Amino acid sequence: MLQVSYIRDNREQVLERLAVKNFKQPELVDEIIELDDKRRSTQTSMDNVSAEANAAAKQIGELMRNGKKAEAEEIKAKTGAWKEDIKKFGDQLALTEEELYQKLVLLPNLPHSSVPKGLTPEENEVVLENGTIPELPANALPHWELAAKYNLIDFELGVKITGAGFPVYKNKGAKLQRALINYFIDEAEKAGYSEVSVPLMVNEASGFGTSQLPDKEGQMYFVGIDNLYLIPTAEVPITNMFRDVILKADELPAKHCGHTPCFRREAGSYGAHVRGLNRLHQFDKVEIVQVVHPDKSYETLEQMSAHVQGLLQSLGLPYRVLRLCGGDMGFGSALTYDMETWSAAQQRWLEVSSVSNFETFQSNRLKLRFRNAEGKTQLAHTLNGSALALPRIVATLLENNQTDRGIKIPEVLVPYTKFEWID
Structure with missing residues (x-):
């Protein structure tokens, strides 16, 4: 969430x-500035009445101590009106603030100048x-046919158990999945990330904190009861570990990694490009998350990108790095790099990672701060990245x-x- 003070001072x-x-x-920008003007004006009016009431209370006390009861009662008669005014301004202030x-919350994060x-x-x-780019023979198979040939993944069994987009990994396919997870976690730990195991369900406050809500509720599975x-x-859960937290300066950067299944409705996704492992409703991913000093966040973004690229290089996968344009970026991101691997049988690029800097957008929602060298609190910067998402890695491997x-x-x-070998 953007800070109102920044919006006011940097409207253009x-x-x-x-x-x-x-x-x-x-037009929301001007509406926000106008509401902030109203909020400030109401706050000033309430403060003035409160100051007048407080001054009168002191005066009443002095008059009573000096035996001037009549004068004290005269002033005391006015206190009811002050209380009514304070309540009126308080109610108005609450409505304006809401x-x-x-x-x-409707404003997305501002994209970086690059x-x-x-x-x-x-x-x-x-x-x-x-x-x-590997050159495969003419009879090369796409991964869904390879999965069937070597009994690695059963897509139809997943449909039977749950529905489309929920595959069942079998035999060496399941072992390959587990191997990748363990390898990615081990490499993250070597890079200084502490592993955490987190809940697979979150409350609304957590979804709001990392800006999935109210932007992406249609893409999330909701347990209504x-x-x-x-x-x-x-x-979402890893970053929310820091909600309502004030870190010490020497606790930055805070680096965590974790493996979880991920669940996405992917509403409206259909066609040949989503076949096999290309797009799923449930998939495994190793995530890396950092909370850093604002001065270090773009340096950190490059380091996180380099970490993901190192994984792809170690797996021998050809890849490319994209800087996302404004219209393709996430709601909360200030700058996002996507990493894509080349699918030789499908002859196209497949996204396998996104690494993003959110600057203070998430931390403002999370009230995630740190105490700087002067002892004052300020918002930290948050970053995260896929290191890596498994389905398309398995597909290209x-x-x-x-x-x-x-x-x-x-x-x-x-x-x-x-x-x-898988043979």
Whole structure:
């Protein structure tokens, strides 16, 4: 959530940056400033009446001590009107603050100055490409056919048990899944992240804190009877560990990682591009989260991007890094890098990670602060990233490493899988 003071002091810049994100309600900016004017005016009026009432109370006390009861009673007769005025201003202030809050939560985060303009994924900026695109034989299979051939994943069994988008991993497919999770967690710990195991359901306050709510409620599974949401990513519970927390300066950066299943409704997703593992309603992911000093957040973003790229390089997967354009960014992000791997059998790029800097957008909602060198509290910056999401990693590993003998397991995974081939 943006800070009102920043919006007031930087109106033109706010409107300019919101335009980069293709925000459709720029009039909200002026409405927020007008409501803040009203809030300030009401607060001043209430403070003035309160000051007058407090001064009168002291005067009444002095008059009573000096035996001037009549004069004291005369002033005391006015206190009822002051109390009514204070209540009236208090009620008006509460209504104005609530209206202001409801407007503020509709504003997305402002994109960083480096974010390119654009509306669609095709307008994202390619930052770099790495690795060699494999050339497969003409009879190469897509991952869903490889999964059936080697009895790795049963999509139809998942449909029977739950529905489309809930696959059942079997045999070496299940072992490969577990190997990747353990490898990603181990690499995150080597990079200084502390592992946590978090709940798979969160309350509304948690969803709001990380800006999934009220923006993405239609994409989240909701357990109505308990008013809880299944997590779309471990970012939500891990970041909310710091809700209403004031950290010491020497506790920054706070670095955590965690593996969870993730649940996404993916409403409206259909067609050939979502076949197999390309888009699921339930999938596993290892998430990395950092809470950092504001001066360090963009340096940290590059470090987190480098960590994800190191994982892709170690797996031997060709990949590219995209800087998302304003129209393709998330509601709360100031800058997002997407990492995509090349699917050799499908002949297209598949997103496997997003790494984002939220600056103070989440921390303002979370009331996540730290005490700086001067002893004053200020909002921290939050960042998170997929390191990595498994389905499309599995898809590209199967497709890119298929041979006449079978599927070759990357060397770094063999200590985890305990096998070198799927055959």
